[in-house]
Amino acid sequence: MTLKMDIKTLSEFVEQVFEQVKGDFTVEDLSEDSLRVRLNVTDKHLRPGGTVSGPSMFALADMAAYYMTLARIGPEALTVTTNCAIDFMRKPAAGADLIAHARLLKLGRQLAVTDVLLFSDGQPKPVARASLTYSIPPQ
Template structure:
């Protein structure tokens, strides 16, 4: 399926910052890739994301998966900040070691009323996934 982009990397980063103006800028996700049907978003490492056992917490992984899906959708539908999560199914595959948290999101489906995204997350390497999520958004 072919997808057309509405936002490039700087545009996606600007929309993300406008959508979440109160977040700490030192610990803000950065969009590093925007291609038709795919984005890559990196969350800087911060020790506050760790859980006992020195692994990145589940809520951090879930939040980053949701953010990557949101960026993917907005990059393709434009500046429609009221797109909302309607479902997030998370599969934890292995402990995420401390480090930058990477998320690559791709469309499974992009429709007029909803979008379904596949999100892969890792800290060590894309060959060693920490988690995978399927995220559905309702589009206004």
Template sequence: MTLDDLTARLRGGVPLAQLLQIEAIALDPLTIRMPAAALALRPGGTTSGPAMMALADVAMWAALLIANEGQDLSRTTQLAIQFLRAAAPGPVIAEPRILKPGRTLIYGEVWIRGEGDDRPAAHVTTQWAVTPLPTR
């Protein structure tokens, strides 16, 4: 799967992904960048929680697509986010990791931080239900 393939698949499946940039195609680490945008800010000028949650969800799906060579119909069943500090109004980076790929459930985590800041702004744990690919 190429970077262009992944970008097209993400944007086709989740229109909100139009706001995101995939920085690398390798899984370790995969980085997804959300550029600075007024749409992603909350009062006070920091990145909003809903924006970070969307970023985390799309980032984990990107990791699953890469791991499964573009063939993944898994669905989010759980997403828990711990906000650790405010993410500045600039670009925000997500680094997803698949912790346990299973036959029916997949567990992962996503670390989110402001660009240029090594300190995490949020930690996300997520669970996905494996949806079988259609047979022909």
């Protein structure tokens, strides 16, 4: 199966249907089974102490899986998260952007399963790992 949306089309679609995240994320790379997306960290993403908050890290993992699923199925705004498990492994660098590396593990008619590693920009070891399942609307 091939991509149904490229980076530009995907980014424009998500910002149109999901205004709440406008400007927060930048898709940097996209292939048939993987994607790299950046959380453009601002003060609203930080917790006391200056590191990226857990909810912001969850949002990045969730958006990475959403982008990956949409890239393969096309513009289906009502594709939704049905499951997420996340492990927070390391403290992100203070104020640094976070980068998600997402891999699509399975794409079926009704569900998509994605694995996501989160990295603090400039650090080699992941700060979190997530496994997400998305429900795809019936055709």
